[in-house]
Amino acid sequence: xSEQQYSIVMQTPIGKKYGSLSVSILExxxxxxxxxxxxxxxxxxxIDGNGNCSFxxxxxxxxxxxxxxxxxxxxxxxxxxxxxxxxNTFRLTGVIDEKGKD
Numbered sequence: 001x002s003e004q005q006y007s008i009v010m011q012t013p014i015g016k017k018y019g020s021l022s023v024s025i026l027e028x029x030x031x032x033x034x035x036x037x038x039x040x041x042x043x044x045x046x047i048d049g050n051g052n053c054s055f056x057x058x059x060x061x062x063x064x065x066x067x068x069x070x071x072x073x074x075x076x077x078x079x080x081x082x083x084x085x086x087x088n089t090f091r092l093t094g095v096i097d098e099k100g101k102d
Contacts, residue, residue, distance in 0.1 A: 008094030
């Protein structure tokens with residue numbers, strides 16, 4: 001099992017939102033947590049040997065909860081994703097969090 005922690009930033013129409021992404025990878029399964037907007041929410045999906053991934057989760061804002069599908073690439077050093085909700089698509093990028101490594 002591989003576990004990684006990333007420091008992330010999501011581009012939104014009202015500015016950059018900072019947080020973290022923790023992932024655990026076992027074979028082709030991806031699980032973890034996305035911490036964003038002061039909420040920690042679980043994620044679950046799939047990943048291939050090249051780091052191409054797709055997972056689902058939800059963003060919790062002050063006004064609503066937004067289910068989403070994320071697609072992109074997760075590598076040992078960085079993450080590049082598109083977060084697609086019902087109304088909007090956001091770009092999320094991040095780098096490995098060296099403080100979170102064992």
